[in-house]
Amino acid sequence: xxxxxxxxxxxxxxxxxxxxxxxxxxxxxxxxxxxxxxxxxxxxxxxxxxxxxxxxxxxxxxxxxxxxxxxxxxxxxxxxxxxxxxxxxxxxxxxxxxxxxxxxxxxxxxxxxxxxxxxxxxxxxxxxxxxxxxxxxxxxxxxxxxxxxxxxxxxxxxxxxxxxxxxxxxxxxxxxxxxxxxxxxxxxxxxxxxxxxxxxxxxxxxxxxxxxxxxxxxxxxxxxxxxxxxxxxxxxxxxxxxxxxxxxxxxxxxxxxxxxxxxxxxxxxxxxxxxxxxxxxxxxxxxxxxxxxxxxxxxxxxxxxxxxxxxxxxxxxxxxxxxxxxxxxxxxxxxxxxxxxxxxxxxxxxxxxxxxxxxxxx
Amino acid sequence: xxxxxxxxxxxxxxxxxxxxxxxxxxxxxxxxxxxxxxxxxxxxxxxxxxxxxxxxxxxxxxxxxxxxxxxxxxxxxxxxxxxxxxxxxxxxxxxxxxxxxxxxxxxxxxxxxxxxxxxxxxxxxxxxxxxxxxxxxxxxxxxxxxx
Numbered sequence: 068x069x070x071x072x073x074x075x076x077x078x079x080x081x082x083x084x085x086x087x088x089x090x091x092x093x094x095x096x097x098x099x100x101x102x103x104x105x106x107x108x109x110x111x112x113x114x115x116x117x118x119x120x121x122x123x124x125x126x127x128x129x130x131x132x133x134x135x136x137x138x139x140x141x142x143x144x145x146x147x148x149x150x151x152x153x154x155x156x157x158x159x160x161x162x163x164x165x166x167x168x169x170x171x172x173x174x175x176x177x178x179x180x181x182x183x184x185x186x187x188x189x190x191x192x193x194x195x196x197x198x199x200x201x202x203x204x205x206x207x208x209x210x211x212x213x214x215x216x217x218x219x220x221x222x223x224x225x226x227x228x229x230x231x232x233x234x235x236x237x238x239x240x241x242x243x244x245x246x247x248x249x250x251x252x253x254x255x256x257x258x259x260x261x262x263x264x265x266x267x268x269x270x271x272x273x274x275x276x277x278x279x280x281x282x283x284x285x286x287x288x289x290x291x292x293x294x295x296x297x298x299x300x301x302x303x304x305x306x307x308x309x310x311x312x313x314x315x316x317x318x319x320x321x322x323x324x325x326x327x328x329x330x331x332x333x334x335x336x337x338x339x340x341x342x343x344x345x346x347x348x349x350x351x352x353x354x355x356x357x358x359x360x361x362x363x364x365x366x367x368x369x370x371x372x373x374x375x376x377x378x379x380x381x382x383x384x385x386x387x388x389x390x391x392x393x394x395x396x397x398x399x400x401x402x403x404x405x406x407x408x409x410x411x412x413x414x415x416x417x418x419x420x421x422x423x424x425x426x427x428x429x
Numbered sequence: 430x431x432x433x434x435x436x437x438x439x440x441x442x443x444x445x446x447x448x449x450x451x452x453x454x455x456x457x458x459x460x461x462x463x464x465x466x467x468x469x470x471x472x473x474x475x476x477x478x479x480x481x482x483x484x485x486x487x488x489x490x491x492x493x494x495x496x497x498x499x500x501x502x503x504x505x506x507x508x509x510x511x512x513x514x515x516x517x518x519x520x521x522x523x524x525x526x527x528x529x530x531x532x533x534x535x536x537x538x539x540x541x542x543x544x545x546x547x548x549x550x551x552x553x554x555x556x557x558x559x560x561x562x563x564x565x566x567x568x569x570x571x572x573x574x575x576x
Binding site (some may be wrong): 342343344345346347348349350351357361376379380383385390392393394395396397398399401415416 | 478491494498500539559
């Protein structure tokens with residue numbers, strides 16, 4: 068679940084770092100605060116409880132609660148999967164408040180057709196259903212404070228006589244997300260591991276390249292963050308005619324790229340030996356990067372370098388920048404910037420070359 | 430000088446969910462000269478990149494296959510299409526795009542051939558020498574039905 072797309076890009080890093088915390092997907096047995104004082108039971112016999120694994124969470128940590136629904140009646144009950152925990156829950160059925168004030172739901176909304184029979188899950192008498200429900204990415208946790216979370220279903224959420232019910236409330240201290248993620252982070256040791264039988268010398272070259280990629284992406288982000296947005300030579304060469312929205316888009320890409328290099332659990336695989344390929348990724352499988360034969364003969368920095376190749380690859384991940392390969396090579400990338408700036412801003416090599424900035428432009 | 434290539438695609442009009450979705454891609458050379466086409470990121474090579482824009486009932490279906498950063502090509506990365514000849518490639522699109530949900534899927538080729546070289550050109554060219562070219566292939570649709 069930590070790999071799922073977040074409603075808000077800015078929280079990507081929090082999501083990533085939260086993985087270890089949520090390793091057990093919040094299984095109640097792992098929870099330190101399982102106190103789920105019985106939820107408010109209703110006449111139809113469904114009880115809801117909410118549990119939380121920690122009482123306070125830093126801005127880097129994902130916030131997820133475990134919701135358990137139990138049929139305490141002697142009859143089977145049917146619940147609409149759309150609003151129950153697990154794979155189906157896609158909409159806010161949590162009530163979140165901070166210091167007594169309602170917190171806005173910022174996650175996705177879905178336009179639904181009428182429910183079909185397969186959209187229901189049936190709980191036998193005594194049966195429970197339990198699963199994680201994301202709070203970060205779905206609710207506005209930009210402010211630091213004490214958040215109270217409860218789960219509730221309304222009567223019209225279901226058919227067949229299941230009336231409204233609500234859970235107990237859990238409280239958690241959450242460090243606001245906005246400040247921590249936007250500010251320039253102190254570069255910490257990235258989490259880097261290897262697969263595919265990388266040799267010791269390959270591991271050493273990869274580690275240097277990851278540091279180089281972090282430097283490139285941090286410098287690219289800082290350039291876009293501190294330069295007055297305009298049609299600078301460096302920007303227009305790689306991303307085409309200046310627009311303020313284009314500048315913001317690219318800036319957000321480098322923010323995500325640099326954050327991934329500084330904090331994500333990156334795995335570099337050495338099993339590919341094809342000399343015609345530098346590297347590849349599966350865009351839906353962050354943060355695993357496969358390096359190939361051409362990677363080893365590339366310079367450490369500069370055009371089509373090891374460090375630049377890693378920037379290119381990192382930009383492909385859907386959760387990072389979701390770029391495509393519309394053009395390869397500096398010449399084609401420059402042409403793309405002229406002919407189709409939208410695609411240039413969605414092209415991996417353009418991101419690499421802007422970051423490599425070779426030859427240097429201002 | 431651009432060579433005008435004609436592109437067509439086809440796909441079965443109905444596919445049962447879970448079955449292969451085979452897309453046939455065909456390039457025709459209507460000119461009187463041979464033409465060399467770099468196969469990268471076209472179905473002539475296989476499914477080695479996000480070649481298609483796929484939608485299901487209007488919603489984007491993300492690409493899940495590999496995306497490669499490539500070094501300069503070799504001569505064998507090109508296919509030569511003779512005058513009035515054609516080249517065809519078939520890919521199993523469901524290997525890299527999720528076609529398991531029933532619905533109407535639209536498949537559009539992302540309209541760029543990365544390097545197209547007229548007959549006498551010495552091959553391969555480096556990436557810096559690429560002459561890319563847009564081709565227009567009419568998008569195709571397939572109906573995925575429940576098993």
